[in-house]
Amino acid sequence: MGYARYFASLARGAGYSVAKGLALPAVRREAVQSGAHGMVYPVSTYSPWLTDAAFQRVYRAVRRNTLVDQWRCYELWTLLGELREIPGAVIEVGVWRGGSGALMAARCAELGISEPTFLCDTWTGMVKTGEVDIYYRDGKHDDTSKQIVEQLVRRMDLADRVQLLEGIFPDATGAAAEDHAFRLVHIDVDVYQSAFDVFEWAWPRLSAGGVVVFDDYGCPATPGIPRFVDEQRGLADRLVVHNLNGHALIVKR
Numbered sequence: 001m002g003y004a005r006y007f008a009s010l011a012r013g014a015g016y017s018v019a020k021g022l023a024l025p026a027v028r029r030e031a032v033q034s035g036a037h038g039m040v041y042p043v044s045t046y047s048p049w050l051t052d053a054a055f056q057r058v059y060r061a062v063r064r065n066t067l068v069d070q071w072r073c074y075e076l077w078t079l080l081g082e083l084r085e086i087p088g089a090v091i092e093v094g095v096w097r098g099g100s101g102a103l104m105a106a107r108c109a110e111l112g113i114s115e116p117t118f119l120c121d122t123w124t125g126m127v128k129t130g131e132v133d134i135y136y137r138d139g140k141h142d143d144t145s146k147q148i149v150e151q152l153v154r155r156m157d158l159a160d161r162v163q164l165l166e167g168i169f170p171d172a173t174g175a176a177a178e179d180h181a182f183r184l185v186h187i188d189v190d191v192y193q194s195a196f197d198v199f200e201w202a203w204p205r206l207s208a209g210g211v212v213v214f215d216d217y218g219c220p221a222t223p224g225i226p227r228f229v230d231e232q233r234g235l236a237d238r239l240v241v242h243n244l245n246g247h248a249l250i251v252k253r
């Protein structure tokens with residue numbers, strides 16, 4: 001990367017961090033007052049996503065369809081490479097406009113993984129918000145549709161690799177995937193009860209060595225996700241990892 005691009009990226013990142021840090025006490029008061037939230041600034045600089053041409057090509061194709069940033073997308077991308085030899089399909093619950101799901105399906109295509117990628121959403125927004133989910137109401141993230149995702153996967157030539165399951169997961173659509181084993185489960189549902197129900201459904205179907213990725217573990221707006229993930233710590237059959245990009249990973253031993 002040339003100096004001009006480096007400094008432009010530094011200015012953008014610094015500006016974004018300052019704006020976010022200044023706004024946090026106003027828009028996420030409870031998170032700040034809990035004492036468990038502050039801006040995170042890792043000191044490392046190694047950024048392999050910048051030079052991974054295959055990743056960048058796919059990320060450019062999906063980035064307007066996703067709320068998931070480059071760091072978390074790259075983790076999904078690299079994890080699938082690590083899980084190449086683990087048997088099973090891939091499933092995402094919480095698809096919205098399809099960006100992170102299409103990225104995973106594209107990576108499976110590149111790796112020659114023949115099992116399907118299931119993309120599951122109500123496409124009418126959040127469900128099962130409860131007391132712990134203080135910043136969310138049912139229906140949030142309804143600014144999407146199944147057709148938007150269909151268009152994306154068609155455009156990326158992934159339609160034959162992807163199965164779209166429409167409705168509350170697992171209650172309405174779990175049966176359509178229940179006979180599969182899974183290597184990677186991406187849970188991006190924002191609230192405690194949905195995370196709980198999806199995980200309970202997925203865990204017995206996860207292959208040994210497979211991984212469940214929770215989005216929003218580090219997000220101040222989604223306290224239900226760290227609440228649920230932290231309940232999984234200390235259990236003998238799982239390894240829980242907090243990644244500073246905002247993911248939590250649970251690896252099946």
Ligand SMILES: C[S@@+](CC[C@H](N)C(=O)[O-])C[C@H]1O[C@@H](n2cnc3c(N)ncnc32)[C@H](O)[C@@H]1O
Pocket residue numbers: 065066067068093094095096097098099100101120121122123124125126127140141167168169170188189190194
């Ligand atoms: C933050 S968005 C997902 C973002 C997406 N992964 C991306 O790439 O931008 C959360 C989505 O979860 C969906 N959702 C939440 N709970 C669900 C459930 N139990 N079943 C199906 N969809 C659910 C919502 O409809 C919403 O579209």
